[in-house]
Amino acid sequence: MLTAKHPIRLLENPATGAKPLFSFVVVADTHVNEADGVSSSPCETNRLANDRARFVFHDISAMDPPPAFVLHLGDIVHPVPSLPTFAQAVECFKEIASPLQVPLHVAPGNHDVGDKKIDWMPADQVCDDYLATYREAFGPDFYCFDHQGTRFIAINSLLVNSGLDDEARQREWVQEQIDSAGGQRVFLFMHYPPYVLAEDERGSYDNIDEPGRTWLVEQMKHPSVEAVFAGHVHNFWYDRVGTADYYMLPSTAFLRHDLTEFYRVGPAVEYGRGDAEKFGYFVVDVYPRGHVAHSIRTHGRRMGSADSAPTPAPSFSSHPAMSSFDAVGAELRHPWTECQQIAATGGVQEFGRKWARNDYPFLALWEMGARLSKVPDLDFQDLQARSRMQLLARMGHRYVLTSLGRPPALSRADAEEAGVCALEVNATWQTLAKNQLALASSRQESGAQLFFSKIHTFDETHFDGKHFNHFVKAGFVLRELPDELGRIRAALAASTIDGITVRVEATEDLVGTGLALITLAEELQMPILVSLKTSGPNLATARADDHDFAARVAQAMLLSKGSSRLRFVFDTFMDVDRGYFPRQAFIDRRYDPRPGAQVYTALNATLSHLRSVDLSACSHGLLGTTGGQYVSLLHAPRKALEPQLRELPPSARVHDLLGGSRASRDDALGLLAQLPPQSEALLLTIH
Template sequence: MSLVSSSRSPVFSFVVVADTHINEDESLSSSPYQTNALANARARYVFQDIAAMSPAPRFVVHLGDIVHPVPSLPSFMQAVENFRSISSSVKVPIHLVPGNHDVGDKRVQGMPADQVCDAYLDTYRKAFGRDYYAFDEGPLRLVLVNSLLINSGLDEEVRQREWLEEQLSSAGDRRIFLFMHYPPYIYSEDERGNYDNIDQPGRDWLLDLMRRPQVEATFAGHVHNFWYDRVGEGEFYMLPSTAFLRHDFTEFYRTAPDVEFGRGDAEKFGYFIVDVYADGHVAHSVRTLGRQVSGDSEAFAPVDQFLTHPKTSMLDNMGVELRHPWAESMQITATGGVQEFGRKWARNDYPLLALWEMGVKLSKVPVLDLEEQESRTRMQLMARMGHRYVVTTLGLPRGAQSVDELSRAGVAAYEVNFPSAQFEMHRHALKTRRETDGVQIFYSPILSHDPDQYDGQHFNHVIKAGFSLEDLDGVAQTMSASRQAGEIDGVTVRITPDQDLLYAYREMRAFHERTGCEILASLKLAGPSLAKERADDAANVASVAQTIVLSRASSGIRYIYDTFMDVDRGYFPRHAFIDRHFNPRPMARAYCCLNALLSGLGDCQLTDVDKATAESLEFKAGNQSFRLVCATAAGFRQLEHLPSGAAVLDLASGQYTNAASVLEEAEADGLLHVVLITLK
């Protein structure tokens, strides 16, 4: 597996895997779900993927639920043997912590299986070795915790407790990473005990340890879903499974789940690659998409992985608008199975995961997100790793937050929306707010009359905001004077999908150079009719690819796509970066690929901006030359004459290919295709 990352070279990397649930048989499982029967083939893919990593990781940590049969079943040892065989392709050390399927469920009433006991611990140790231990690697101390012992009442609980406290106390200057199966909590530190967390009093004891200043990160499994939080100064990650989704949490979905009522939502399966630096770490999510390698086949086709993250991305002036709730909390229904006695609270962190995988650092949010405690707290959390926010308001901002509160929440700017007829009366107030809050102000006019609303037959009730490209000449003098007076920093410009992005770039750049105003380019994904869906993923890929290049080619323009998640109901239905199950669309993959490739190369220089077209855009970044091609078959015939050694990246799939394959596919389907060609 070839890794392309926006990160600088780490000291070393390691892999974290969770909940493989290896079965006793290749195609059978003690679970009634067909998804579970595929666990072995999916785990085999994961370990072969890890084995193919270049550069190789230093080690692998497995967070438990290594096998699916519990220790009381006669099939347990066969599943153990299968795990050994399946993971044997990995030649670096694999460190294991036990899960509830490996040693029994936690000690509490209402658990659905046999509970942890000395006999099951002995069985685990004979099969896998130690159930808790630590090792040092470079600047780190890695501490593996048996979370099933906590609150167990077993003699070993006391021994682990004393040992764990000693490991943290004796670490010296080493940074500490903790690994465990059960997370202490999934939603809040004071939540009620349930199947997915550690109960009191052990939870508070563990959280106190996690708050120690040298604890940099904690990784937990069990929940088969992604969540992120901080405990003290340490980052806290809950990982997805490689085998199946805990589908009670598909309650987050606004549309019906797919395979086996959500259990087989393979786009959420995956593992983590963690890059370790002298001054911190970056945890990358790798989606395996449920890929499989069968037991009787030696064939393995590694895929290219493009890794980026807000901590490492250099794409500072491009982002997305979060129209949907992006940190939504809700009560998860008690449907039975592992949750029978009441609902539990959980937060949907899948939009956040998608933002991280794309390396998005800039988001536009409604002022409601800043005003409400829960979303503001998440903004503050994200700001600590580089997220920045443009807060859009209807009318003047109310100034409810102090300068310090705005800074901690990562607020970089206000986008202030009101009709242009009110601009003169608000100029002084804009200046006061800008000086008081210490953030930038972008003025966005609300269009009070739009001739496009009526086409002679239909009248569309549509709100539009932002200057059009055609407006810019007429407002240049007024906006320039307002900027010089300290009232605004820039303006919002509205760009629709049918507009040529290169033309828009030239017009906005000229306006910026003439007025000194920065520009917030609002890139619309909706079509012209509020009643018709725009679902052109290929056009979206072309748009985001061109925009990323243009955003790196000049300062003074920030590009924000007006939709992050699909709109599949209401007005202007449209595709965007993620679907309503929060899974990435091709547009997100293209964003990730280009961000990972270009972040470390510095700014882009367009080779000849006056001759560039939407079909072919040549540019340089660092010491490399590129050509972005967005074309149908006719435009791709130029690929027949590429220089030797040119690399062709299909931005929709995120995989390297070759010129002949792209041309053949384009001729067969007649559709738009988007590739990035590295010329040298």
């Protein structure tokens, strides 16, 4: 299976076997200053922009295999052309980007040629003099080039609505380049996004105003256009325009921190501007049909001008289109498609609130390569949420729709378009019997599997002898299944259900329970939805062990390869930090990935070539065999794992899923020896 070494990602599609024709990188909003450690901005975060850009370009230069070229979406430098420091900043940028051994193609941003033409704009606006200064520094401000059957068109978005002579010239030229592309695919790149949330949104500092917006969106909707990349907003968003994927990229330098309004907790560094977990760039793999855009988070890493080039740390990237793990996911309990009004805090947003959608949960799923989520039926009934379901479904994502009593009516066509692969009904046995005909009809009309999640009206675990925990409990438990098999078989025979939901508590041995459920599912020829609980038994006590959660993520992923009849769904995607059963999960309340998400991504990038695996329990974990290859997943204190590692052949590769290293057996033993004996290790070994 063809795999890139940096960043580590699958290049060969596990479903189709397709390999990329080439790859390229997209960088946005580096905001390089005239010298390291200084900035015309009063914000402390901006002083670090040069060191962060330097790290990014060194990271790109270490890519293996290297990209064909790099696109920059503008705001190349921070000082605007009217400042005497502009020329110095240009020279700084060229020095910082000099490690690149591939072509660098840039598009102008508002810091490079002046802001868009609008009477309330707080900075100098685009004009012929600034355009001349830019062209002298960087070359043409709109142009195109062809590469392996694909046309790339750089658009100067600041010319749109400018009234300058070059606006009309660019307009005619862009239309000509798209129309004359022939059979070539077209990729557009620019600084200003035409819109952020909706094509008809009102004008703001973030978007292009009318009438130019409509013209540009019409170009994006041309059938030849496959993708559009825009910067300026310093945050991630994704949409579809016609048949084109429309990406808005984060910055490498700072966050547009008015949008930290999305958070339900306080913002990070410098009131959110320094939320470095969201800084990054894109790597795009172009295939004979379509492309895959990988989001690469830089975490704000820096490199000084006197520093030696850093050794690339192992970093993994995945994508739903490149994953074969379609049976491990999470329940999206929190809103994940939420639109809200962003407060006008001043600065560039003074005149009224603006609407924006929070795409960070969407991004986290995308980066993990997640292909399965459980969502409430409310999401299918809500047009906004359903539209986002449909977008992810195009990439291979699938949904379990969970309901109380009976599912909503949905046709087979609607279910397929939204990626609904299964329905979960939470009910008592009595309610199931009452709705028997309706449930059979739902199965038939939707074409989706239907899982019965038994509601426990009373359970002895509610009372610990001192406290009564008042909570709803749904899902069969393993120990009761022998007594329930008769009724389950009857419901299967009556075509009321396809399978059942089994809950596994966070304190249960997942390896042993998972292997038992695989055996049961194969014996009954019945699919099982495994609901993995992330909370402890006490509703008032937090469960916040990232390493234990990450280990269970890894175990579920390997278990999912043991039988196609099991799906594993963790009971929350985001941390629950208030209310009942507080616990940590894949992402925190700022939507940043936790270790569990990183482990999911790493295993996706490492093991998606596996189809089915014969599994057995082993000391401290799971052992899998497939086609002469052995895969083991081990979780225990470091000291306990050393004897098992020594039994591996010297050629074995050892992946430290918590520490991030990949090494030979002997090197891995050396790395482990540097850790305290009781420190936890989560290792994947392959030989």
